[in-house]
Amino acid sequence: MSARITPQTPALQALRMRLHAQHQPVVLMRTDCHVCRAEGLAPRSQVLIIAGDRTVQALLYQIDSDLLKTGQIALSEAAWDALDIHEGDLVQVRHPPLLESLSAVRARIHGHRLQTTELQAIVRDVVDGRYTDVALSAFLTATAVLPLDMQETIHLTRAMVDVGDHLQWQAPIVVDKHCVGGLPGNRTTPLVVAIAAANGLVMPKTSSRAITSPAGTADTMETLAPVDLDLDTLRKVVEKEGGCVAWGGAMHLSPADDIFVRIERELDIDTQGQLIASVLSKKIAAGATHIVIDIPVGPTAKVRSRETAEHLAHHLSEVAASFGLVLRCLFTDGNQPVGRGIGPALEARDVLAVLRNEADAPQDLCDRVALVAGAVLELGGVAKEGDGIRLAHETISSGRAWEKFQRICAAQGGFREPPQALYVEPLLATTSGRAVHIDNRKLSRLAKLAGAPESPAAGIQLQVRLGDEVTRGQSLMFLHAQTSGEMAYALAYVHDIGDIVKIEP
Amino acid sequence: MSARITPQTPALQALRMRLHAQHQPVVLMRTDCHVCRAEGLAPRSQVLIIAGDRTVQALLYQIDSDLLKTGQIALSEAAWDALDIHEGDLVQVRHPPLLESLSAVRARIHGHRLQTTELQAIVRDVVDGRYTDVALSAFLTATAVLPLDMQETIHLTRAMVDVGDHLQWQAPIVVDKHCVGGLPGNRTTPLVVAIAAANGLVMPKTSSRAITSPAGTADTMETLAPVDLDLDTLRKVVEKEGGCVAWGGAMHLSPADDIFVRIERELDIDTQGQLIASVLSKKIAAGATHIVIDIPVGPTAKVRSRETAEHLAHHLSEVAASFGLVLRCLFTDGNQPVGRGIGPALEARDVLAVLRNEADAPQDLCDRVALVAGAVLELGGVAKEGDGIRLAHETISSGRAWEKFQRICAAQGGFREPPQALYVEPLLATTSGRAVHIDNRKLSRLAKLAGAPESPAAGIQLQVRLGDEVTRGQSLMFLHAQTSGEMAYALAYVHDIGDIVKIEP
Missing domain, CATH: 2.40.40.20 (Barwin-like endoglucanases)
Structure with missing residues (x-):
């Protein structure tokens, strides 16, 4: 301005x-x-x-x-x-100059489709900080009531890419992955990057920190290695090791997305067009050419039915194609958390357990990783169709993933063991029976009350999965906290809200 | 809460x-x-x-x-x-409790019509200050993209009435008027109240202060008498004199409206359903039974075509009827300001000139007042159909309106003459010809830069009307300001923006 x-x-x-x-x-x-x-x-x-x-x-x-x-x-x-x-x-x-692009938002409110120049102007003004909450909310609501059509979605994606920085890579194939969120835990990214890079692919991954969740991928990775890399360091890490897991916040890739996401989260609306523009603008700006999208489907996940998932996958593919991207969607189980840990260090421990082939490594995380990494390997052309999952498992079991991960951490500034919380308390089953429901939202809230992600060691370690038989007095989960105050606060919440894990006789 | x-x-x-x-x-x-x-x-x-x-x-x-x-x-x-x-x-x-009614807003975004209980909950939460700008904007945008239908408009109006205070009056007929804004000046209200009350009608008028305009009716009236009346005083004034012109801000009548209006103004959207709920909720809460709506139609007024005006009038009447209100709409000329003054004291001078039958009283204001007051007199049953305008003129020319106005001012705390600004500068025509266009928006901005409404004496006194022949060097208007700094600032603005009054040879 x-x-x-x-x-x-x-x-x-x-x-x-x-x-x-x-x-x-x-x-x-x-x-x-x-x-x-x-x-x-x-x-x-x-x-x-x-x-x-x-x-x-x-x-x-x-x-x-x-x-x-x-x-x-x-x-x-x-x-x-x-x-x-x-x-x-x-x-x-x-007085600030008149916000000209607001007239396009007004026109959209009155039912007119937006052209590419109008979307460019809106996104430019949004990134320049000229949109108030009122104006942002009006734009996002208007494009939710009358959803963005395919052309608008493509134009919006393009506009969001254009206002930010771009990463460029020498490699002809640059792979990436994204998970259409909503599940606590599910920390597959560091593992997928290690597997892809160990098999010769280029995967420069930038991830976010938690905004409302107990841990973002960047928070988890930060308990294992530095993630706050500048562009130069990131480039060197990727050139040397083929992959990285860095914090994307300093990168200025699709900066409009960070602003839109805040409003969408407050309203708890996330329409298909906005989701597609959000995901793809970041990937395009990061220089990805081949992308795997993990879409967990379940009652407390973001996508709640197979039909919605298929519709989303279809539109994602079409928009991706218009940018020359190769994209594959996976529909995965979104019924319960993946892995045991919820919170940065506890999720990092799950990641390490899988990488190190520990006997008690969470099998569900291992399987989910193989599914996603397998698709990445196939899409990237280093595994034959149908052989990706096997190769992913082999990369873990052979120790090659762990070796690559350590090298990536070293390049990012040095590997470290995640911290251990000072206070640990079990939550016990008050009745015997079978675990029939796990409330993902309550789990997230509890982990945050215990201090995650500001206290990286804080969070929850789940001890049960859906379908498990439990006995009265058995530990359902362990609460981890760094201060006695936070532990007391989290325990009081547990007392207030009743069952997080529902047990039926 | x-x-x-x-x-x-x-x-x-x-x-x-x-x-x-x-x-x-x-x-x-x-x-x-x-x-x-x-x-x-x-x-x-x-x-x-x-x-x-x-x-x-x-x-x-x-x-x-x-x-x-x-x-x-x-x-x-x-x-x-x-x-x-x-x-x-x-x-x-x-943490604040969960905002339950936001799920109804979300449902509305996804196309579901709102029921009466949902609108009640939304309006309740809005008035309790639980809606952020993001949530307010989402609600108002959603009901603009897919406009409120008749049932929703009625339910919203009812909900807005229910959350506020109500005035009740003994009289079977209580008249009121409203102008669907957009014109500077147009200060008919104090005159209409005086004429109605002088003819035995009950007209307890509550008005607003300026928010973005150079003067609200309450600002103008305040230069003539106190307007910040509590409910008790207001009641006594009306019982004694039949009418009042008070500031409505302290009254808590339809408090949701004040909140919605702020957002609508920022977005510059004002859909029919929202406008109807806004206007009628205030009138119903104020206890009105018979209402005249003045709808100025013109290119820089709020309503820009006769067709829109008729559509609005039809829906206003239907919603009013569902509350048992009698309502009449007037379509008036919205092409230029009414009267000469823009700014509290300068508008008050116009009002006084009309009331006192001064020779140079602005004829357009006098005619507009007679039109609106005539409709009020007919609707209130004190003039025969077709005889209202004549009776209104007679009430002014006989001095009865002036006498009643002075009594109302006395009851409100005492009549006073409006203040005179310290600095007055003419703006001169730079060319000769005919005045073909007056920019209402620039006029408003200029009056505000000169200090209106914070400095009640500041503003503009127009010296030309559309169609007038002017000579180079003739005064087009006088700028009034209370400080030399504000005068300099206003003059610099005039220098920057070019013609406010367009003159063609």
């Missing part, structure tokens, strides 16, 4: 208030500030803050106290970083 | 930070606060603040500074007022 500074815009002295508001730039001005008066700025106005040739659009609050002196303006961290200023620098404040 | 406090929720000391964020409750907590840690609260979380038996849902920001001591929480004015606490009181902080 740029803005002309007229001589009528007086400057204010910037004060860093060390206020955290996520991505949201916030500024505080005095109620009696002459600039507010002159510009007619009211609390909760959007304002444009100008420092040299940098600008940021921010949310204004006003304050009636001597926290701010006359002539000062306080900035939140996001505003401070965007302007790249220093304490006491002068900034100017104006 | 109420919430159970578990023993696990530690208390924090409340600090009033005198932060203004409009209606939005905001709290600041330290990043290292033990409660944030225990509850897993991140910046921009919604939190529930509990003080005794009061609760408020607030937006959380975190701060890394000694502005807050350990164990303290800072509250914005809206949060402070809602909890009714004192400096240093202890409050507790929790």
Whole structure:
């Protein structure tokens, strides 16, 4: 964004208030500030803050106290970083320019399909921070009530790719995978990367941290090796080892997606078109050519029926094809968590147990990994059709996956063992019978109350799976926490909510 | 809202930070606060603040500074007022309860019509401050993409009435009027009330202050008499004089409307169903039985075609009928401002000029008032059909309207003359010819830059109307401002934007 500074815009002295508001730039001005008066700025106005040739659009609050002196303006961290200023620098404040692309959103609300230039303008403004929550929600709701059609989905995907950075690779085939979330645990990614790279494929994986879940892939991987790689390091790791598992947040790949996802999560809407644009824009920006999509189907997973899964797979394939991508979808069991651990370190332990061929490694995780990695190996052309799963299992059992994983960790900055929590408490079965239902949402909430993912060692270790016979007094799971307070808090929650694992006689 | 406090929720000391964020409750907590840690609260979380038996849902920001001591929480004015606490009181902080009614919004997004109980729940939660901007925007967008049908409009209107206060009157007929906005000036309300009351009708008018315009009816009336009446005073004024012109903001009539309007204004969407529910819920809550709706039609007015106006009128009448209301719509000229003044005091001067039968009173305002008041008189049964306009004119010319208006002002706390601005500058025609277009939006913006409505004396006095012949150097309008800075600012804007009044040779 740029803005002309007229001589009528007086400057204010910037004060860093060390206020955290996520991505949201916030500024505080005095109620009696002459600039507010002159510009007619009211609390909760959007304002444009100008420092040299940098600008940021921010949310204004006003304050009636001597926290701010006359002539000062306080900035939140996001505003401070965007302007790249220093304490006491002068900034100017104006009304932001008119948000032209909002008229396209309005047209969409009134039923008009969006053209490619309109979607480009919307996504550009979204990434420039010019869309308020109200405008973002209107765009996403409008494209949910009257769903994005195939052309709009393709245009939106393209627009989301165009506003971000792109990774480029020498290899003709670059594989990637994605899981259409909703299951706790299910930490297949580090294993799939190790298997693919061990078989000569290039798999530069960037993953997210948890936003509302107890662990993202990046959180789990971080208990095993550094993940906060810059672009240069990431490139070197991949050139050397064929694969990596890095945090994608610093990469600026499809930055619009991070913004849309936040709103979709709050509304708990995730329409097919938005999901496809979200997933594929990240993969395209990361330079992938061959992609496996794992779609868990189950009552508490994101996709709840086989029919929905097939419809999604069909559209994913069509949009992918329009970008020249090769894509394969897997429909997997979404009825219960995969593996035992929920929380960064506990999931990492599952990963290590599989890699190290430990006797008590969770078999379901091992099987899921072989399924996904098998598809990756076949799609990448290093396994014959139908032979991928066998090759994946062989890569694990031979120790080649573990060796490759250690080399990847070393290249990322060094392998480490995941931490162990200070406090561990069992949750016991209060009755005998068969485990007939596991509530994934309650499990996630409990793991978070215990401290995950901020405390990497915190979380849950499940001891039962669906169909298991349990005896009264037997451990259903272990709670892990790093402080006694968090443990008490998690136990109180268990007491409040009743059964997480439903047992029938 | 109420919430159970578990023993696990530690208390924090409340600090009033005198932060203004409009209606939005905001709290600041330290990043290292033990409660944030225990509850897993991140910046921009919604939190529930509990003080005794009061609760408020607030937006959380975190701060890394000694502005807050350990164990303290800072509250914005809206949060402070809602909890009714004192400096240093202890409050507790929790995750807010699940927003159940959001699932109805989600269902609406997916195409399901809303039932009366669902709309009741949504509106209840909106008024309780539990809807974020994201959720509000989703609800309003969803009901714009797939417009509210007649049944939904009726249910929404009912729900909006039910959550607010109601006024009740002894009189069998209570008249009211509403203008479907978009025109600067057009300050007919004080005149219509005076004429109606002078003819024996009961017209308890509550009006709004400006939100984005240079003056609301309440702002204009406030330059003539106090408008911030409590319910008791309002009742006494109406019992004594038959009418009042009070500020409705303190009345809590249809409080959901104030919240919806803010979002609709930001998106600049105002669908028919939402408009009808908004207008009628306020009138029903105010106890009106007979309502005249003024619908200005013109290219920069809210309603742009006769066809749209007729469609709106039809639906307004149907919904009104379902509540037993008698309603009449007037289609009026929406091509240019009505009267000369734009800004509280300048509009009040127009009102006074008409009431006092001054020779240079703006004829267009006088005619518009007679049209609207005439319909009110006929609808209220004190004029025969077709005789309302004549009676309205007679009420003005006889001085009865002026006498009644003075009595109403006296009852509201005393009549006063509107203030006069310190600085007045003419804007001159730069060419000769005929005035062919007046840009209402630029006029509004200019009046606001000059200081309206915060400076009641500030604004614009128009000297031309469409079709007038003007000579180069002639005054097109006078700018009024209370400070030299605001005058300079407004003049700079004029210089920047070019013609507000378009003159063709």
